[in-house]
Amino acid sequence: MSNAMKGLEESRLGIGFETGYILGMGEEIDWMSTAAAAEHLGITNRTLYRFIDEGQIAAYKFGRVIRLQRVDVNSFIEASRVQPGTMSHLYPDVASSGD
Numbered sequence: 001m002s003n004a005m006k007g008l009e010e011s012r013l014g015i016g017f018e019t020g021y022i023l024g025m026g027e028e029i030d031w032m033s034t035a036a037a038a039e040h041l042g043i044t045n046r047t048l049y050r051f052i053d054e055g056q057i058a059a060y061k062f063g064r065v066i067r068l069q070r071v072d073v074n075s076f077i078e079a080s081r082v083q084p085g086t087m088s089h090l091y092p093d094v095a096s097s098g099d
Contacts, residue, residue, distance in 0.1 A: 030070035034059075037068045041077065051076075 032040065038048040052059040052066070057076045059068050 031067045032070050032073060034066050034068070037073050040073055 034045055034048055038045045041048065043051075048057070051057045052068075057068065058072045059066050061067075
């Protein structure tokens with residue numbers, strides 16, 4: 001494939017940081033700041049940074065700026081869903097009074 005054809009193909013697929021498109025899908029990436037992501041999750045920035053550092057949520061660093069993709073934040077929310085029957089340790093049975 002010639003360089004001209006390759007350039008046209010890349011243009012058609014929406015490749016490149018400037019376009020903000022995902023390779024081949026033609027959908028824009030919805031970037032969130034750490035402040036917006038923390039607010040969306042209902043947590044502090046410090047907690048978000050800990051989640052990022054622990055690898056629990058994906059983040060991207062562009063120079064000094066950290067950004068998250070909204071789809072990753074929403075995936076993190078879904079993965080954090082509590083399964084029924086896993087919370088009983090938080091409300092132990094009260095001992096019967098022996099009446």
